[in-house]
Amino acid sequence: MQPVISFLGAVVGYFDPVIDNIGLFADAFLHTLEIVVYAAVGSLALGTVVAAFRVSPVSPLRWVGTSWVTVFRNCPLTVVLFFCAFGLPEIGINGAYFWFGVTGLVLYTSAFVSEAVRSGINSVSAGQAEAARAIGLTFRQSMGQVVFPQAFRTVVPPLGSVIIAMIKNSAIVGAFGVGNELFSVHATLVSARGLALIPVLLGVAAGYLIITLTGGALLGVLERKVAIAR
Amino acid sequence: MTATTPPMIKMAAVNKHFGSLHVLRDVDLEVDRGQVVVVLGPSGSGKSTLCRTINRLEPIDQGTIEVDGAPLPAEGRELARLRADVGMVFQQFNLFAHKTVIENVTLGPIKVRKLGRSQAHETAMTLLDRVGITDQADKYPAQLSGGQQQRAAIARALAMRPKVMLFDEPTSALDPEMINEVLDVMVALADEGMTMLVITHEMGFARRAAHRVVFMSDGEIVEDAAPQEFFTAPRSDRARDFLGKILTH
Numbered sequence: 001m002q003p004v005i006s007f008l009g010a011v012v013g014y015f016d017p018v019i020d021n022i023g024l025f026a027d028a029f030l031h032t033l034e035i036v037v038y039a040a041v042g043s044l045a046l047g048t049v050v051a052a053f054r055v056s057p058v059s060p061l062r063w064v065g066t067s068w069v070t071v072f073r074n075c076p077l078t079v080v081l082f083f084c085a086f087g088l089p090e091i092g093i094n095g096a097y098f099w100f101g102v103t104g105l106v107l108y109t110s111a112f113v114s115e116a117v118r119s120g121i122n123s124v125s126a127g128q129a130e131a132a133r134a135i136g137l138t139f140r141q142s143m144g145q146v147v148f149p150q151a152f153r154t155v156v157p158p159l160g161s162v163i164i165a166m167i168k169n170s171a172i173v174g175a176f177g178v179g180n181e182l183f184s185v186h187a188t189l190v191s192a193r194g195l196a197l198i199p200v201l202l203g204v205a206a207g208y209l210i211i212t213l214t215g216g217a218l219l220g221v222l223e224r225k226v227a228i229a230r
Numbered sequence: 231m232t233a234t235t236p237p238m239i240k241m242a243a244v245n246k247h248f249g250s251l252h253v254l255r256d257v258d259l260e261v262d263r264g265q266v267v268v269v270l271g272p273s274g275s276g277k278s279t280l281c282r283t284i285n286r287l288e289p290i291d292q293g294t295i296e297v298d299g300a301p302l303p304a305e306g307r308e309l310a311r312l313r314a315d316v317g318m319v320f321q322q323f324n325l326f327a328h329k330t331v332i333e334n335v336t337l338g339p340i341k342v343r344k345l346g347r348s349q350a351h352e353t354a355m356t357l358l359d360r361v362g363i364t365d366q367a368d369k370y371p372a373q374l375s376g377g378q379q380q381r382a383a384i385a386r387a388l389a390m391r392p393k394v395m396l397f398d399e400p401t402s403a404l405d406p407e408m409i410n411e412v413l414d415v416m417v418a419l420a421d422e423g424m425t426m427l428v429i430t431h432e433m434g435f436a437r438r439a440a441h442r443v444v445f446m447s448d449g450e451i452v453e454d455a456a457p458q459e460f461f462t463a464p465r466s467d468r469a470r471d472f473l474g475k476i477l478t479h
């Protein structure tokens with residue numbers, strides 16, 4: 001009995017850097033949650049608009065959509081964030097680093113959302129959109145009333161992957177002065193205060209896992225819902 | 231009312247290419263108000279393309295198309311308004327798969343004509359009654375037979391109160407026993423004076439309802455004649471050849 005207890009004691013003791021700073025972890029966790037919720041809403045909305053541009057009957061819009069995806073899908077996130085954090089103030093757009101970080105994530109992720117939504121749109125037969133236009137629905141109405149509701153089903157799983165990747169990518173925004181988000185906890189505790197690296201990183205990883213696994217579970221529920229609604 | 235009302239459809243010197251393929255060659259076609267025109271021709275001769283240029287589902291390269299005296303507008307709101315006035319029935323029905331039959335029929339009236347829900351519903355039920363499928367109103371398209379789906383699609387088009395109806399091989403995807411239930415609806419529509427352009431190889435329909443038969447081959451209109459005249463005495467070799475093929479069975 002005694003060795004087991006002392007072993008457990010040692011394990012718990014190992015995580016003292018986390019337990020002693022649980023308040024800091026909690027704040028950082030909520031801050032990261034805030035970033036990824038804004039970024040998820042923003043990139044889903046923007047990515048859907050970009051996807052609509054890409055299938056629009058107006059060729060300049062198609063061109064804008066295609067260029068958008070090409071640029072943001074092929075640029076490293078770090079570069080996009082650099083532009084947001086240091087480029088935007090340069091051209092006179094000022095604001096909190098928080099919003100620059102969110103903007104960078106939204107721009108970058110919107111390209112991937114757009115591709116997922118576009119593949120969903122392509123899974124709906126062309127005849128559906130033609131019939132919609134033939135009764136006089138505008139392009140926006142045909143998308144909103146006929147194409148998107150049917151594309152949604154096929155789009156949920158790939159969109160889930162895109163959003164989970166975005167959550168993980170949000171760790172990078174800490175490096176751009178957003179501060180106080182989950183990943184930057186290690187800088188505060190390890191670099192500045194000299195606490196042990198590994199337990200702190202495990203704490204950070206646990207924080208991300210809580211967000212991504214919860215997100216994944218919610219998506220699973222949504223996926224089953226839309227599958228039944230067929 | 232002027233003495234000379236414009237034709238309902240007027241195509242002049244229309245040309246259309248798909249890449250290097252010349253699918254419509256200098257097509258001139260007029261369809262008068264109340265007229266029923268049947269379009270015939272071999273597969274790949276450009277019939278569907280012709281039909282789809284009339285509501286600009288396919289844009290054209292050269293020429294002009296007018297519907298009820300007004301040239302086709304460019305892509306946008308104006309075009310959507312025009313399409314609302316031109317009913318279209320597809321070979322594959324294309325009912326909205328995620329909506330029930332009644333929702334299919336009321337969508338356009340509510341979103342485009344801005345009718346109230348109950349009024350749209352009432353009109354839709356009248357139309358479903360007219361095509362004989364009131365009992366299918368709350369089912370999804372996949373739960374209906376092909377013939378029922380096509381009748382629902384006709385009701386959906388009629389719900390917009392179109393000036394003209396375009397049919398692209400409306401019975402070609404149907405099992406033989408369902409063809410007549412759809413043709414009956416179309417004949418009734420023709421009898422009521424609807425202007426119709428119908429791509430079909432159903433000779434019976436052409437004989438009973440059509441005022442004119444237009445024969446297409448290789449993107450050209452080769453003959454344009456009264457049904458009786460066309461079927462009994464086609465003038466061109468291409469038409470004779472084509473009729474020989476479809477009449478043998």
Ligand SMILES: Nc1ncnc2c1ncn2[C@@H]1O[C@H](COP(=O)(O)OP(=O)(O)O)[C@@H](O)[C@H]1O
Pocket residue numbers: 248251253271272273274275276277278279280
């Ligand atoms: N979207 C398209 N892209 C390229 N070629 C097409 C397209 N639609 C039709 N075609 C071609 O145009 C020709 C005419 O087609 P279509 O109008 O469908 O003929 P029909 O209805 O008389 O069978 C055919 O050779 C067909 O392969």
Ligand SMILES: [Mg+2]
Pocket residue numbers: 277278279399
């Ligand atoms: Mg065809």
